Amino acid sequence: MKIKIISFEDVDGNTVVKFGSGVGDGIATWIGANKPVKNYEYDVEIDIEKSIDQVINTSNKNEDRYSMALQGRSTLMNGEVESVEEDGMAYFRLSKDCLIMVESGDSKVKEGDWISLNIQCEDIEVSAQGN
Numbered sequence: 001m002k003i004k005i006i007s008f009e010d011v012d013g014n015t016v017v018k019f020g021s022g023v024g025d026g027i028a029t030w031i032g033a034n035k036p037v038k039n040y041e042y043d044v045e046i047d048i049e050k051s052i053d054q055v056i057n058t059s060n061k062n063e064d065r066y067s068m069a070l071q072g073r074s075t076l077m078n079g080e081v082e083s084v085e086e087d088g089m090a091y092f093r094l095s096k097d098c099l100i101m102v103e104s105g106d107s108k109v110k111e112g113d114w115i116s117l118n119i120q121c122e123d124i125e126v127s128a129q130g131n
Contacts, residue, residue, distance in 0.1 A: 001021060001043070001044055001045075001046060001094070001095060001097050001098035002021065002022065002041055002042070002043055002044075002097065003019040003020065003021045003026075003041070003042055003044055003126065004019060004020045004021070004039065004040070004041045004042075005017055005018075005019055005036045005037060005038050005039065005040055005041075005042070006018040006019055006020055006025070006038070006039075007038060008030065008035070008036050008038065014029050014030075014122070015029070015030040015035060015036065016028070016029055016030070016121055017029075017030045017036055017126065018070065019126070021068060021095070022095060022097075023066045023067050023068045023094065023095045023098075024067050024068035024069045025068065025069060025070045025075075026068050026069075026070060026075035026077075026124070027070055027073060027074070027075055027121040027124075028046070028075065028121055028124035028125060028126045029121060029122055029124065029125050029126070030125075030126060030127075031047075031125045031126065031127040032127055032128055036128075042126075042128040042129075043128065043129045043130075044126040044127060044128055044129065045126070045127050045129060046094070046098060046100050046124065046125070046126055047100070047124070047125040047126075047127070048092075048100060048102045048117070048119060048123065048124055049122075049123045049124070049125065050119065050123045051102065051103035051104060051105030051106075051107070052090060052092075052102055052103065052104045052105055052107040052109055052115070052117065053104070053105030053106045053107035054105060055117045055118055055119045055123070056107055056109075056115055056116070056117060056118075057076065057116040057117060057118040058116075064114060065078060066078060066079050066080075066093070066094055066095045066096075068094065071118065073120060073121050074118050074119060074120050074121065075118075075119050075121070075124060076116060076117070076118050077092075077094055077116070077117045077119065078114070078115070078116045078117075079092050079093050079094040079095070079114070079115065079117075080092070080093045080112065080113070080114050080115075081093075081109045081110065081111055081112065081113045081114075081115060082099065082111065083111050084104055084109060084110060084111060088103055088104045088105070089101055089102075089103060089104070090102055090103070090104040090109060092115075092117075
């Protein structure tokens with residue numbers, strides 16, 4: 001996914017970035033040998049460190065629309081479950097150019113479900129491709 005760094009700060013030894021994308025803004029922990037550059041655009045991989053059942057937001061339904069929004073120190077992600085493997089690994093589509101592998105846990109999500117996730121910044125990692 002392409003993101004643009006809005007700002008970043010060091011928190012407890014980690015670099016936390018606020019970023020913008022084609023589907024909205026988010027906040028996450030930056031993973032990489034180099035610090036991010038403000039206003040620079042990166043092609044990143046997004047990793048969610050919690051399972052869907054731990055971060056699913058049942059009060060916010062945004063069906064059929066990919067989106068992302070800042071909510072304090074969390075990111076609200078709305079997207080579609082593309083598939084769920086037998087071992088519980090789900091493939092969550094956040095945008096045309098972003099497919100995230102995430103454990104489904106006890107969430108009972110299935111292919112075609114539109115879901116909303118509310119994820120704390122320390123539970124989302126972004127890493128620049130080629131970094």
